[in-house]
Amino acid sequence: MQLFALKNLLLQKRPSITGLFLFIALTAAGQDMTRARATLKTLTSPEFHGRGYVNQGDRIAADFLKSRFSDMGLKPFGNSYFQPFTLDVNTYPGKVSLKINKTDLAPGKDFLVNPISQKGKGSARIMQLPPRLFTDTIVQSAFLKQNLSRKAIVYLSADYGKFTDNPDLLEKLHTAKALIELQKEKLTATVSTAALSHPTFEIVRKDWDTAAQKIKFRVDAKLIKNYQTQNVVGFVEGKAHPEEFVVITAHYDHLGQLGKDVYFPGANDNASGVTLLLELAQYYAKPENQPEYSIAFIAFAAEEAGLLGSKYYTDHPLFPLNQIHFLINLDLMGAGDEGIMMVNGLRLEQEFGLFNKINEEKHYFTKLQKRDNAPNSDHFFFARKGVKACFFYTLGNPKFYHDIYDRAETLPLAKFPETFGLLTDFIKQYP
Numbered sequence: 001m002q003l004f005a006l007k008n009l010l011l012q013k014r015p016s017i018t019g020l021f022l023f024i025a026l027t028a029a030g031q032d033m034t035r036a037r038a039t040l041k042t043l044t045s046p047e048f049h050g051r052g053y054v055n056q057g058d059r060i061a062a063d064f065l066k067s068r069f070s071d072m073g074l075k076p077f078g079n080s081y082f083q084p085f086t087l088d089v090n091t092y093p094g095k096v097s098l099k100i101n102k103t104d105l106a107p108g109k110d111f112l113v114n115p116i117s118q119k120g121k122g123s124a125r126i127m128q129l130p131p132r133l134f135t136d137t138i139v140q141s142a143f144l145k146q147n148l149s150r151k152a153i154v155y156l157s158a159d160y161g162k163f164t165d166n167p168d169l170l171e172k173l174h175t176a177k178a179l180i181e182l183q184k185e186k187l188t189a190t191v192s193t194a195a196l197s198h199p200t201f202e203i204v205r206k207d208w209d210t211a212a213q214k215i216k217f218r219v220d221a222k223l224i225k226n227y228q229t230q231n232v233v234g235f236v237e238g239k240a241h242p243e244e245f246v247v248i249t250a251h252y253d254h255l256g257q258l259g260k261d262v263y264f265p266g267a268n269d270n271a272s273g274v275t276l277l278l279e280l281a282q283y284y285a286k287p288e289n290q291p292e293y294s295i296a297f298i299a300f301a302a303e304e305a306g307l308l309g310s311k312y313y314t315d316h317p318l319f320p321l322n323q324i325h326f327l328i329n330l331d332l333m334g335a336g337d338e339g340i341m342m343v344n345g346l347r348l349e350q351e352f353g354l355f356n357k358i359n360e361e362k363h364y365f366t367k368l369q370k371r372d373n374a375p376n377s378d379h380f381f382f383a384r385k386g387v388k389a390c391f392f393y394t395l396g397n398p399k400f401y402h403d404i405y406d407r408a409e410t411l412p413l414a415k416f417p418e419t420f421g422l423l424t425d426f427i428k429q430y431p
Contacts, residue, residue, distance in 0.1 A: 031279045031280075031282070031283055031417065031420045032279070032282075033413070033416065033417065035279070035282075036275050036276075036279055036413065036416060037408075037413070039271075039274075039275045039278055040267060040271050040272065040275050040408045040411065040413070041408045042064065043061065043064070043252070043266075043267075043271035043274060043275070043408075044265035044266060044267045044271050044407060044408040046263060047060065048060050048061055048064075049256060049257055049263055050254050050255055050256040050257050050263035050264040050265065050266060051252060051253050051254040051256065051266060051271075052091075052191070052253065052254060052255055052256015052257060052263075052264070052304075053089045053091050053224065053227055053229075053256050054091055054092070054093045054256050054257040055093075055257070057256055057257070057263075058229050058230075058252075058253050058256075058301055058302075059229070059230075061252050061253070062082065062229075062230050062232050062252070062299075062301070065081075065232040065252060065274070065278075065299050066081045066082065066232055068278055068281075069081050069232065069234040069281070069297070072234075072281055072282055072285040073285050074234030074235060074236060074281060074285060074297065075234060075235050075236070075237065076233070076234055077233055077234075077235065077318035077319065078318070081232050081233060081234050082230040082231070082232060082233075083230060083231040083232075083233055083312075083313065083316070083318065084228055084229070084230045085228070085229065085230070085231070085301075085302075085308075085309070085312040085316075086226045086227060086228050086229070087193060087226075087227055087229065087302055087305055087308050088193045088194065088223065088224065088225050088226065088227065089191065089192075089193055089223075089224050089227050089305060090115055090116065090117075090191075090192045090193070090194065090195045090221060090222075090223045090224075091221065091222050091223070091224055091256070091257075092113060092219065092220065092221055092222075092257065092258050092259055093220065093222060093257070093259075093260070094220025094222075094259065094260065095218050095219075095220050095259060095260065096113060096218065096219055096220065096258055096259035096262075097216075097217060097218045097259075098110075098111050098201055098215065098216075098217045099215060099216040099217070100209060100212045100214075100215055101209070101212055101213060101214060105203075107258050107259055107261075107262045108187075108189075108258055108262040108264075108403070108404040109404065110203065110207065111187070111201050111202060111203050112187045112188075112189050112201070112202040112258065113199065113200065113201060113202070113219055113221075113258060114179075114181065114197065114200035114201070114202055115189070115190050115191055115192035116192045116194060116195060116196040116197045116200070117195065117197055117198070117199045117200045117219055117221055118195045118196075118197065118198060118199070118219075118221055118223075119199075119219055119220055119221040119222070120177070120178065120198055120199040120217070120218075120219050120221075121217060121218035121219065122177065122216070122217070123214060123215065123216045123217075124150055124151055124152035124176075124177040124178050124214065124215055124217075125150060125151055125152065125213065125214050126151075126152050126154060126180070126212050126213055126214060126215060127148070127151040127152065127153050127154065127176075128154050129153065129154070129155050129159070130142070130143060133169070134159070134162045134166070134169075140166075140168075140169065143169070143172065144168060144169070144172050148172065148173075148175045148176040148177070149175060149176070149177055150177055151176050151177060152176065152177060152178040152179065152180055152214075152215050153173060153176045153178075153179050153180070154180045154182065154208070155173075155179070155180075155181060155182070156181075156182050156184075156205070157181050157182060157183050157184060157202075158184065160181065174196075174197055174198060176198060177198060178198055178199045178200070178201065178215065178217060179197065179198065179199070179200040179201070180200075180201050180202075180203060180208075180215070181200060181201070181202050181203075182202075182203055182204070182205040182208050183202055183203065183204050183205060184204075184205060185204070186204060186403065187202060187203075187204060187403055188401065188402045188403065189255045189258070189264060189402045189403065190255070190304070190402065191255060191256075191304045191305045192305075193305055193306065193308075194223070195221060195223040199217060199219040199221075201217070220259070229253070229301040229302055229309070230301055231298060231299065231300050231301055231309050231312070231313055232252070232298070232299040232301075233296065233297070233298050233299075233318055234281070234296070234297050235294055235295060235296040235297065236281070236284045236285055236290065236291065236294065236295045236297075237290075237294050238290070238291050238292055238293040238294040238295070239290050239291070239292060240292040240293070241292055241293045241294070241325075242293075242294050243294070243323060244293050244294065244323055244324075244325045245293060245294045245295065245296045245319065245323055245324050245325060246291070246293045246294070246295045246296075246324075246325055246326050246327075246328070246427055246430070247295070247296045247297075247298060247324050247326070247327040247328070247382075248277050248280055248281075248295060248296070248297050248298070248327075248328055248330065248423075249277070249297075249298045249299075249300060249310070249327065249328070249329045249330065249378050249379070250270055250273035250274045250276070250277040250298075250299055250300070250329065250330040250331060250378075251270050251273070251274075251299070251300040251301070251302075251303030251304070251309065251310075251331065251377070251378055252270070252271075252274045252299045252300070252301065253300070253301050253302055253303055253304055253305075253309070254266030254269065254270070254271075254304060255304060255402060262404065263404075264402070264403070264404055264406070265404070265406055265407045265408065266406055267334060267400075267406050267407050267408045267410070267411040268332050268333070268334035268335070268398075268400065268401070268406050268411055269331065269332055269401060269402065269406060270303070270330075270331050270332065270333075271408070272330075272332065272333035272334040272411065272413065272416075273329075273330035273331045273332065273333045274299055274330075275333070275416075276330050276333045276416065276419060276420065277297055277299065277330055279420060280295075280297070280420065280423065280424070281295075281297045283420075283424065291427060291428075293325055293427075295427070296319075298313065300313065300378045303377065303378055307375065307377070307378060307380060307381065309378065310378035310379075310380070310381050310382070311381050313381075314381040314382055314384075314385055321382070321385055321386070321387055322386075324382070324387045324388070324389075325388075325430070326351065326388050326389075326430060327379060327382050327387055327388065327389035327390070328389075328390060328392065328423060328426075329377055329378050329379035329389065329390065329391040329392070330391075330392055331377045331378070331391060331392075331393050332393035332394060333392075333393070333394055333413075333416065333419060334394065334398075334411040334412065334413055334414075334416075335394040335395060335396035335397060335398070335412065335414055335415070336365065336394035336395065336396055336414045336415025336416075336418065336419065337395075337396035337397065337412075337414045337415070338366070338367065338395040338396035338397075339365050339366055339367030339368065339369055339394075339395045339396070340365050340367070340368055340369070340392055340393070340394050340395060340415070340419065340422075341369045341370070341371060341392065341393050341394075341395055342355060342368065342369065342370045342371070342390050342391070342392055343370075343371055343372075343373065343374055343376065343377070343379065343390060343391035343392075343393070344371075344372070344373040344379065344383055344389060344390045344391065345369075345370025345371060345390060346370055346371060346372045346373075347372065347373060347383075348388060348390055351388065351390065351426075351430070352370050354426060354429060354430065355368060355422065355426055356368050358422060358425045358426060358429070359422060362421060362422070362425065364415070364418035364419070364421055364422045365415060365418060365422070367395070369395070376391070377391045377393075378391075379391040392419070394414075394415060394419065396414065397412075398410055398411070398412070
């Protein structure tokens, strides 16, 4: 799931994943938890580099999906499963380090680099923000006169909005050699399409040593302009209404790497959604399960960079958007012990009613909840253009999100078969 505002194209040989492709291709057909687990493990493996933009992790994932689509017999729109587009993206391909006093901190575990950070290295004296900075004009005036070029300014994440409300203070803040932003609860990584700041480090507030006096750091950052990525698209032709489409979507990209040694596996977000998309594609690709409507399967790139893949698709659709009968977006499919949420369900009363009826009859989930539309995943731009589109995410544990702990081995897929059943029942009954 995208957060709106990490990662470098290293031109090196991609690791061989032929064996992984073969393992999955030989696993039994249909909705199969053994195959699903294998898919999840593959997508989150180190060889995929967090499905980001260092070592072309996104392209490795896209090649994997293309191979799966082809093996299933999905049809491409045109002569390729790929829909290429470009974006700018800030990456961290080299060394990323931070030492507070004499203690080395571990990237990903003890700190993150804010995704808008430029490259930088050196040492700096720590400076706490003066009290009453945002309320006392005399304190503000004194702060604006200081030389911060050798300072590392420490501030609370909640206070950054106060800087943005005062352009002079904001500009002065970003003259510091480095920044340390204290997060309230946890470290949550994101992706940026721009590099706007001196190195900014994020640390959880309770872990911060208030007696710290100096830092030593290095951030090897590279802003890649016009990086080429791609959506992956295929379809199964319907037997009764081939000109109308039910569309199943899920984003396959994630946060990539933070330095050479740390990557974000992205099991729940969103290897789980891609895994379910592939299981549904495997099911409908079998002749005995040919659907009434055509079903398009779209794996989006660059969701984490601001829904860019789905935005590009809605601006350059491979078939007319008015031929989409209904769209179901899958993101965060790894839990479910506390129910499932349908985003845009408040506006899609008829569709939510059918989902709810099926759930009550089959007892798939203890709760099927609904909420209004929101720009929190790839359904959003479709809905804005008048397509009936919803987004499902599962509720419950674990709650690892945009961090190094979102791993395949700790993801329960608690209601994965139930979600599969809910969706296939809906598609069968949807008028």
